Amino acid sequence: MEERQPAPPNARSPRGGELAASGRIAPNRPGSGLRAQDILVGAVLFAVAVAYPLGFGLDWSERIDAPVIEDAPEAPSPPEAPAPSPDAVAPRPAPVAAPKPVEPPRAPAAPQAWAPDPAAAAWERMTEDLFRLAASYRGRVAIVLKDLSTGNTWTYHQDDLFPAASLIKVPVMICVFAAINDGKLALSDKIALRRQHRTGGSGSVKWLHDGTRFTVRELLYRMINESDNTATAMLLDTISFRFVQEQLPKVGLFYTEVNAEGLSIKSGRVPRENYTTAREMTMLLERIYRGEVVNRASSELMMDILRHRRATRSRLAKGLPRGWELAHKTGLLRQACHDVAVVLTPHGDYVLTVLTGHNNSYGTAKDFISRLGKVTFKYYETRGHLLAKASARRGTLAVP
Numbered sequence: 001m002e003e004r005q006p007a008p009p010n011a012r013s014p015r016g017g018e019l020a021a022s023g024r025i026a027p028n029r030p031g032s033g034l035r036a037q038d039i040l041v042g043a044v045l046f047a048v049a050v051a052y053p054l055g056f057g058l059d060w061s062e063r064i065d066a067p068v069i070e071d072a073p074e075a076p077s078p079p080e081a082p083a084p085s086p087d088a089v090a091p092r093p094a095p096v097a098a099p100k101p102v103e104p105p106r107a108p109a110a111p112q113a114w115a116p117d118p119a120a121a122a123w124e125r126m127t128e129d130l131f132r133l134a135a136s137y138r139g140r141v142a143i144v145l146k147d148l149s150t151g152n153t154w155t156y157h158q159d160d161l162f163p164a165a166s167l168i169k170v171p172v173m174i175c176v177f178a179a180i181n182d183g184k185l186a187l188s189d190k191i192a193l194r195r196q197h198r199t200g201g202s203g204s205v206k207w208l209h210d211g212t213r214f215t216v217r218e219l220l221y222r223m224i225n226e227s228d229n230t231a232t233a234m235l236l237d238t239i240s241f242r243f244v245q246e247q248l249p250k251v252g253l254f255y256t257e258v259n260a261e262g263l264s265i266k267s268g269r270v271p272r273e274n275y276t277t278a279r280e281m282t283m284l285l286e287r288i289y290r291g292e293v294v295n296r297a298s299s300e301l302m303m304d305i306l307r308h309r310r311a312t313r314s315r316l317a318k319g320l321p322r323g324w325e326l327a328h329k330t331g332l333l334r335q336a337c338h339d340v341a342v343v344l345t346p347h348g349d350y351v352l353t354v355l356t357g358h359n360n361s362y363g364t365a366k367d368f369i370s371r372l373g374k375v376t377f378k379y380y381e382t383r384g385h386l387l388a389k390a391s392a393r394r395g396t397l398a399v400p
Contacts, residue, residue: 119383126379127154130372137368140357142278145376148289148342148349157278161255162355164276165331166202166227167338168258170284172235173220173305175247177298179239180216187217191234201265203228224305224329229265236263251293256280267334281340282353285327289342289349303327306342315339316352318370321377337365343376347383352376 127145134141134156143156179185190213198206203226205214214222214234222231236244244258255277262274284293288306291299306327309317316339317326328341340353354372359365 122379122382123152126375129375130154131156133368133371133375137356139359139365140355142353142355143372144278144282144351144353146282146286146351148286148351150348155278158282159255159277159279160355161275161277162338162357163334163336164256164262164274165333165336165338167276167281167329167331167340168256168262168274169223169227169232170281170306170329170340171248171251171253171256171258172232172244173224173302174251174284174288174293175239175244176216176220176235177294177302178247178250179243181294181298185216185238187215187220189216190214191216191219191238193230193234197230197233197237199229199233199263199265201229202226203230205230205234221305221308225308227330229263232263251287252283253280265333269334273334276355278353278355281355282351285340285342285351285353289327289351303342307344315366315369316341316343316354316373318366319374319377321345321381324377332362335359337362337369339369339373343380345380347380350376350380 130143130145134143140160140162141156142158142160142162144153144158145155146153176185180187193205193208193210193212193214195210200206203222205212205219205222205228214231216235216238219228219231219235222228223235241258241260248254248256248258253276255275257272257274257276259272259274261270261272264270285306287293288299288302293299293302306329307325309326309328309330315330315337316328320326320343323346325344326341327344328339330340331338336355336357337359338355340355341351343350343352352373354369356365356368
């Protein structure tokens with residue numbers, strides 16, 4: 001291969017250019033203007049110079065529309081299992097559980113049909129019967145029926161005022177126990193009968209000699225059991241009407257009155273009548289039953305006195321089922337006929353208050369009260385049968 005000789009300093013290139021002293025080829029400059037090729041190259045260089053500082057890298061070999069797919073790393077090969085030794089025992093295959101039987105799909109349970117509570121239906125029938133009897137009676141009527149175990153209550157004109165007649169002796173009895181509680185009196189204290197105490201009407205004390213002495217306990221039993229008017233006058237004379245008037249609001253009596261004129265046994269009108277309402281009489285009996293009047297010991301003795309009423313089969317006592325008890329007080333005066341009672345039954349206790357007025361016949365009024373009582377007796381006997389059946393089937397049944 002021949003060795004290439006350097007050109008002389010003033011030699012020209014084959015294309016007509018001159019060689020520079022540094023050995024570069026100097027371009028021909030036929031004229032002073034720029035060629036289009038030079039302008040294009042300068043624009044590209046300018047673009048590159050501007051793009052890099054702004055963060056745009058230019059890769060002329062990269063296609064924009066072709067995504068770059070990186071090679072996935074190879075999965076490591078699983079380790080080789082050691083060769084089994086000749087003495088090794090082959091493992092037993094795992095037991096395969098037997099497949100569970102597939103239960104057929106159950107049909108959706110049919111919605112239970114609504115069934116009324118038989119006890120509630122019986123209560124409704126009873127109150128409807130009471131309403132029919134009360135609405136058809138030719139006279140004034142007020143009724144309150146309250147179940148003492150459930151609190152269910154049915155009322156008819158419960159706030160109407162009626163002459164109290166002998167029902168007034170229940171508030172008098174309460175006031176006597178209030179005086180005993182205050183230390184003003186004792187059950188063993190004796191009171192002598194005097195002429196001014198003698199009162200006509202019910203009772204046998206009026207036939208005894210003046211000076212006959214009775215304990216407060218004896219007078220209380222006579223006042224309630226025999227409705228003895230003379231025994232009532234003796235107790236009122238001992239504790240005073242003023243004390244009674246002060247005590248009535250304390251036990252919740254705001255419409256019930258106790259006046260001397262109202263104790264008269266005259267059949268006509270009196271200047272100041274003793275009035276009461278079915279609501280207030282029911283409230284009194286319920287509070288006595290629950291031991292809330294004066295104190296528990298006094299309430300228990302009052303319940304015992306009310307239970308020892310003279311056995312007369314009339315009004316609510318007529319038709320009373322065997323084994324049931326009444327703790328009650330009756331009243332009969334100036335066309336008024338009443339009976340208020342706590343009825344003690346094996347199937348639940350209740351209060352029944354019946355006040356009647358403007359009666360043309362006391363006999364008719366007494367029979368009317370008896371019919372009302374029998375309606376309630378029938379319900380509570382039915383309730384007892386329902387409780388027995390429910391207890392035998394599925395336990396206790398809640399009844400109104």
